[in-house]
Structures are given as structure tokens and as C-alpha cells.
Amino acid sequence: MTRDLTVGEALRQQGVSRRGFLKFCATTASMMALSPAMVPAVARALEQARRPSVIWLSFQECTGCTESLTRSHAPTIEGLIFDSISLDYHHTLQAASGDAAEKAREQAMHDNHGKYLLVVDGSIPLANPGYSTIAGISNLDMLMETAEGAAAVIAVGTCAAYGGLPQANPNPTGAVSVMDLIKDKPIINVPGCPPIPAVITGVLAHYLTFGTIPELDHLGRPKAYFGTNIHDRCYRRPFYERGEFASTFDDEGARKGWCLYKLGCKGPVTYNACATAKWNGGTSWPVESGHGCIGCSEPAFWDRGGFYQPLSQATMTSGTVLGAAAAAGLAVGVGAALMGRGKHKQAQEEQK
Amino acid sequence: MNVDRLKSIGVVVEEVPAGAGNALPVLHEVLHALRRLSEDGDPTIIDLRAIPFGPGDEQALLETLGEGEITATLDSLGRTEIRETRYHGVWVVDYLGPDGERVGLQIEVTEVPGLLRTPAGDIGDAVAALQERLAAAEDTSSQENNR
Numbered sequence: 001m002t003r004d005l006t007v008g009e010a011l012r013q014q015g016v017s018r019r020g021f022l023k024f025c026a027t028t029a030s031m032m033a034l035s036p037a038m039v040p041a042v043a044r045a046l047e048q049a050r051r052p053s054v055i056w057l058s059f060q061e062c063t064g065c066t067e068s069l070t071r072s073h074a075p076t077i078e079g080l081i082f083d084s085i086s087l088d089y090h091h092t093l094q095a096a097s098g099d100a101a102e103k104a105r106e107q108a109m110h111d112n113h114g115k116y117l118l119v120v121d122g123s124i125p126l127a128n129p130g131y132s133t134i135a136g137i138s139n140l141d142m143l144m145e146t147a148e149g150a151a152a153v154i155a156v157g158t159c160a161a162y163g164g165l166p167q168a169n170p171n172p173t174g175a176v177s178v179m180d181l182i183k184d185k186p187i188i189n190v191p192g193c194p195p196i197p198a199v200i201t202g203v204l205a206h207y208l209t210f211g212t213i214p215e216l217d218h219l220g221r222p223k224a225y226f227g228t229n230i231h232d233r234c235y236r237r238p239f240y241e242r243g244e245f246a247s248t249f250d251d252e253g254a255r256k257g258w259c260l261y262k263l264g265c266k267g268p269v270t271y272n273a274c275a276t277a278k279w280n281g282g283t284s285w286p287v288e289s290g291h292g293c294i295g296c297s298e299p300a301f302w303d304r305g306g307f308y309q310p311l312s313q314a315t316m317t318s319g320t321v322l323g324a325a326a327a328a329g330l331a332v333g334v335g336a337a338l339m340g341r342g343k344h345k346q347a348q349e350e351q352k
Numbered sequence: 353m354n355v356d357r358l359k360s361i362g363v364v365v366e367e368v369p370a371g372a373g374n375a376l377p378v379l380h381e382v383l384h385a386l387r388r389l390s391e392d393g394d395p396t397i398i399d400l401r402a403i404p405f406g407p408g409d410e411q412a413l414l415e416t417l418g419e420g421e422i423t424a425t426l427d428s429l430g431r432t433e434i435r436e437t438r439y440h441g442v443w444v445v446d447y448l449g450p451d452g453e454r455v456g457l458q459i460e461v462t463e464v465p466g467l468l469r470t471p472a473g474d475i476g477d478a479v480a481a482l483q484e485r486l487a488a489a490e491d492t493s494s495q496e497n498n499r
Contacts, residue, residue, distance in 0.1 A: 020428030
């Protein structure tokens with residue numbers, strides 16, 4: 001696809017019919033978590049959309065975010081969205097290496113100054129710039145230099161969004177997030193360890209379609225995907241309401257698919273789209289597989305106490321212990337969920 | 353469907369226990385939409401990808417809706433299966449990707465789903481294509497008459 005073509009023109013050039021384009025728009029709107037009523041607007045916008053230049057920087061990370069995106073499943077409509085951007089720099093995926101790779105980044109920055117999207121995965125070490133470098137350039141220098149001409153920055157994965165695993169106590173590298181450093185650009189956080197691939201592409205699709213960033217919550221996450229917590233959308237929620245919990249991974253409650261709250265599920269305080277988008281091409285998700293949510297899309301999830309400790313025992317980032325009444329899981333769970341929602345609402349009000 | 357693929361490797365997929373699941377609430381939503389279509393003519397699209405289904409839940413919903421008189425297939429960017437359910441006016445549109453994986457699943461409560469309507473641009477193209485074909489046929493015919 002050449003850069004001058006609109007998405008509509010490019011798809012038609014590939015032999016995609018008008019009905020095929022409508023299908024593309026319907027599934028793209030679904031991926032962006034938009035109402036089906038928005039499909040005509042998506043079609044009009046995509047017909048005219050031109051592919052943006054994207055520069056992808058990977059810092060202190062495990063490449064799981066890129067793996068999530070590129071190896072999720074067979075080529076799909078999401079793949080077409082990814083084809084609709086011009087990925088001008090990604091040191092794991094690009095063929096060029098060394099000076100040629102860095103020249104590609106500089107060229108894309110120069111040619112698209114003020115218009116390109118910067119995607120970052122991984123946190124940035126501040127304790128010593130030598131802890132993580134690319135082509136001899138420290139992560140900090142590369143981020144600041146590349147962000148300067150970006151239209152917006154997408155922090156993919158919990159490491160880029162909030163510091164993630166590298167920032168976990170005792171944070172030996174002095175790891176910080178993108179939003180700790182960039183203050184003058186719109187930043188979209190797409191946390192998760194890794195993030196759901198459809199959410200990554202959905203955010204790219206939103207920018208591609210409308211040329212704007214989606215509405216964000218108080219932690220900079222798109223509300224379309226992170227607007228409700230795991231617990232509220234969990235199909236096991238009715239068991240929670242009835243006080244029916246699995247207490248071990250092989251007891252009667254576990255076999256009957258009861259609520260995993262007592263096994264440490266962080267669903268009540270975790271905002272993400274796993275319960276609807278699911279994983280592995282929509283096959284399943286952790287709770288459906290019998291394991292509680294570990295809260296990977298929340299800041300400092302590594303330091304929130306054990307993954308298998310109920311929320312009523314886990315220590316929150318603020319240092320506040322929710323309560324010691326683990327046995328009264330239901331009551332405490334309601335409190336935890338309300339606390340999560342209260343924080344969410346308070347932050348939304350502060351934003352207004 | 354992905355769950356079906358799992359069955360082929362011997363994984364037991366548990367069903368949503370009684371009292372849980374979203375199949376029943378969605379059926380109520382379908383009934384509400386069907387009433388709106390019947391009384392006001394307003395169509396509705398329900399995106400099932402936005403609904404949290406438990407194991408076997410979505411399957412139960414689709415089985416309850418069943419299959420009706422009409423099934424159509426669109427072959428573009430992978431197959432799309434459009435079928436009317438046993439409840440007239442309630443259609444299931446199953447969007448599949450190039451390798452047969454599901455990329456979208458919607459219930460359309462309408463007289464005719466949008467994908468079955470011929471796009472206006474295609475009608476214009478069809479006029480031009482048929483005109484060209486007939487003009488070519490006339491040219492051939494007049495050339496033969498002139499011999």
C-alpha cells in the first residue's frame with residue numbers, strides 16, 4: 001500500500017469489494033468497541049483516511065507486547081489494520097539493522113514531523129543510562145528525541161504505561177514510565193502484561209479512522225476498553241453475588257466454576273477488556289481457564305501482594321490494607337469493588 | 353468456532369452453570385428489538401463481541417436462535433455467513449477472517465441485513481458494465497452484418 005492512497009482506495013486496489021469494505025468497517029468498529037450504529041461513520045472516515053507513519057520504540061521490555069500483537073493468531077481484519085499504518089521503525093520487526101535502521105527512524109521523523117505516531121513498549125531506566133541502549137543511544141535520549149515531533153504517544157504494555165516489572169520493588173534500574181517523562185504530548189496508555197492484541201490494534205484503528213485519540217480514563221487508558229472492571233463483566237459474577245467461592249484450585253467450587261475471589265482474583269480492582277475481548281482469537285481468558293485475574297493492567301500490580309492472596313489481604317499501592325476479614329470475602333469484595341469504582345469516579349470528576 | 357477446535361484435542365469445555373451466563377439476557381434484548389422492528393420499523397444490531405460470555409454460553413444463545421429459511425455467504429476478506437434464525441427478522445451475521453477464524457459476530461434484527469443489500473456504487477458500476485457488454489455485442493453484430 002503506498003502512502004498516498006486512502007484506506008478505501010488501497011483496499012479496492014487489493015480487490016476488496018464494497019461489501020468487503022463494509023465488512024472491514026463493521027469488524028473495525030467492533031474492535032474499537034464502538035456501537036454498530038457508528039459503522040457508517042467509520043466507513044466514511046476510513047474511505048478518506050491516509051496511513052499514518054508509526055515509529056515503535058522498545059526499551060526495558062520482554063518483547064511480549066510485540067509477540068501479543070504479531071503472533072496472536074492467523075492474519076485477520078486486525079492484520080489489515082496493521083497493514084494500514086506505515087511502520088517505519090521497529091527494531092525487532094524491521095529488516096534493516098545498525099545505522100540503516102537508525103537512519104529509517106530519523107528519516108520518518110523528518111518526513112512526518114508533527115504527524116507520526118510514536119509507540120513505546122518497555123520502561124525507561126534513569127538510574128544509569130547505560131542499563132538499556134539502542135545503537136549506543138540511551139532509552140531516555142531516544143524517547144525524548146523521537147517524542148519531540150510525534151503527534152501522540154501510545155505506551156503499549158504496563159512497563160511503558162506505568163513502569164511495570166522493571167519498576168517493581170526495589171526498582172534496580174530506576175525504571176519510569178513514558179508519562180513520567182513526556183508532559184507535552186497526548187499519551188494513550190494501553191497497559192496489560194501483555195495487552196490484548198485487539199486493544200492495541202483498536203487504538204491504532206481509532207487514530208487511523210478519526211485522526212484523534214480516544215477518550216481516556218484517569219490513568220490515560222481508552223475508556224472503550226478500560227471503562228469497566230473485570231469483576232463487573234465477569235461471567236462468574238453471579239456466584240460472587242451468592243457468596244459461592246472456590247477456596248482451592250481443585251475443590252468443589254473450582255470444579256463448578258464459582259467465583260475466584262478467595263484465590264486472589266484482582267478482578268474487582270482491575271480495569272481491562274479480557275472478559276469480552278478474551279485471548280487467543282477469542283478462545284478463552286484467565287478466569288474462564290480457572291485462574292484469577294492478576295491485575296496486570298493496573299499500575300504497580302507486581303507489588304500488590306501475592307497473586308494468590310485475596311484482595312482482603314493484599315496490600316494496595318497506597319499502603320492501605322483493605323481489611324483483615326478474609327473469611328468475609330463477599331463483604332470485603334464489595335468494598336474493594338466500590339473502592340475501585342470510587343477512585344475511578346473521583347478521578348473522572350477531577351478530570352472535568 | 354475456536355471452542356470446537358479445542359474439543360478435537362480432548363479438552364473438556366465446561367458449560368455455564370444454571371443461573372449464570374448471558375444467553376438469556378441477550379434473548380430478552382432480541383425480543384425487545386424485535387418488538388421495535390415490528391411496531392416502529394426500527395432495526396437493531398447487537399454486537400456479541402461486546403458481551404461477556406462464559407463457556408458454552410454463546411453456543412447456547414445461537415442454538416436457541418436456531419436456523420431459519422435463508423442462509424447467504426459473502427466471500428470477501430474471508431467468508432461471512434448471514435443466516436436468518438428460526439425467528440423471522442432475527443439474523444446472525446458471522447464474520448470470519450481469511451483463515452476461517454471469527455473476527456466478529458452480530459445479531460441483526462431487521463428485514464434485510466446491510467451486507468445483503470447491493471451498495472449504490474455497485475449498482476452504478478453494474479449499469480456501466482452491462483452497457484459496455486451490450487455495446488460490444490452490438491459492435492460484433494454490426495461487423496458480422498457488414499461482411
